[in-house]
Amino acid sequence: MFFPPKKISKEKDDIDLAKSGDSDAFVRLMEAHKLSLYKVGKSYLKSDEDVADAMQETILKAFHSIHKVRENLYFKTWLTRIMIHECINILRKSQRIIPVEEFASDLLIKEEKFYEGQGIFEQVQKLPKEIAQVIVLFYYEDHSCQTISKMLGIPESTVRTRLNRGRNRLRNLLRLEGDQADEKGRK
């Protein structure tokens, strides 16, 4: 007989409880997904303050509309979409959307001081936003390309293209980091 993992089963229970208005269950759910939301937020927004605002709004919106979640299995996807929506809203309000071309040209200049003394996540945030978003959703949050395409509202082929670009960057990034670690080890 198949038993679902304890963590998933507990989350499902919490989702049901939260749907019926249990605030404690809702808080537990949010705590479980706090880091995921933060990562997604950081892939969209530079400022931590903006990310915090987006997370706050996400909490409120999720709290008010959690009863609309039909399938508990897709709760995380649903929550992530709220977060993405809030991030886009903040970007629109602050009009801080940087065109891709402009960002890419900046990237070459910044690339040299890209990896010094920074964690991988921080370095991922410095990638072009559309690549960083896909990397976060695919590698960090473990979503499939199909899910990501639905979340972002873009074709799956576009997701694969961006993912491919991101993969190459990450390969270089991880190799560089490895080299740096080797060098540190030698010193």
Added chain:
Amino acid sequence: MKREENRLDQEIKKRLQEESIHIPDLVEEKWQQALANLPSKKKPVFSYRKWGASAAAILCIGFGYFVYTSQTVPFAELGDVKERMESIFLNNESKETKTNPKHVEQETPQLAESPIQETKEVLEPENQNVVSQVVKEDQNAVPQTNQSEEDPVQHPKDSAASSTVWVAESSDVSDPEISLPAVGEKTSVQSVEQEMEMIEEASVVSGPEPFHLENIYQQFSNDIYIFAKSHADSIPVEPISYQIQGEGIGMSIETSYAYGEEKDAFLLRQTVIDKTERERLSAQFLFLKNPSGTAFFEPLELEGQVIYIYPEAENSRYAAEMIIGNQWIQLQCVSYDLSQKELSDLVKRLVLSKQHLS
């Protein structure tokens, strides 16, 4: 290639997920604040969607009720009565019977049968003795009816339970042997059966003739009586008004009469006006053939506010259709086989179901 990609993906995932990501204090603080200030969420008793559905359901029911009350679908019992009425009063065969004396022999027994049967059904248990008596008499009724061609109709005058009947005038009596009472003549009958027979004979005889209203007896209250005696020919198309100031009721009642489009129909309009000269009730009664020529009107107070006037007949039969305002109310008020109380209840029910009176 794919395998290489997958291997690389697995490796990247592993490397990325190994790294611990620290949420800045600012974000953490706001996060906790948001969770602490969650609004109290009570499960709504009615969501907007449910409210909408409820409102839609109420509107549908209301509209349905409005359609139901405004349509002129007759009640089942009234439909039966109407059919019986038509079979007796509006039957062409009866007209043919009048013109062809041979048919009188065939038709009269049938006509004589039906009211007796109906009377038998309707009479209350306490009147069972009367019923049995009537049935017994009925067994002998057919030969008597057949004899009626030979002998003039006899109207017993000495009766303990005498009831007043106004008989329509017959100007075209095909059968000279059938004698009818004079216009406005009061005739006493012993039983319902005999009265019914008499009325039927009168209707058969007077068939195609325009309906002659002999007497209209109106009873507006216990104190006020109007006795309107008019002849059918004398009823003008233009209404006649009777102004009455009632004692104790504080209102005037304007009554007008007019013929309807058909000669055998008769329209009566009553308007009750209160002290403030405002119209409180306007009611029209359209009477179809009324062989007895008798119509009683009695005020009926419902819910202590409005006086509804309804037709009522005692030991006589007539059909009426009522128009109140713009509402056509099928009010085939036939005392034919209904007791007075049954008729009253029926009319009350009808009037109450048509509460479009203002």
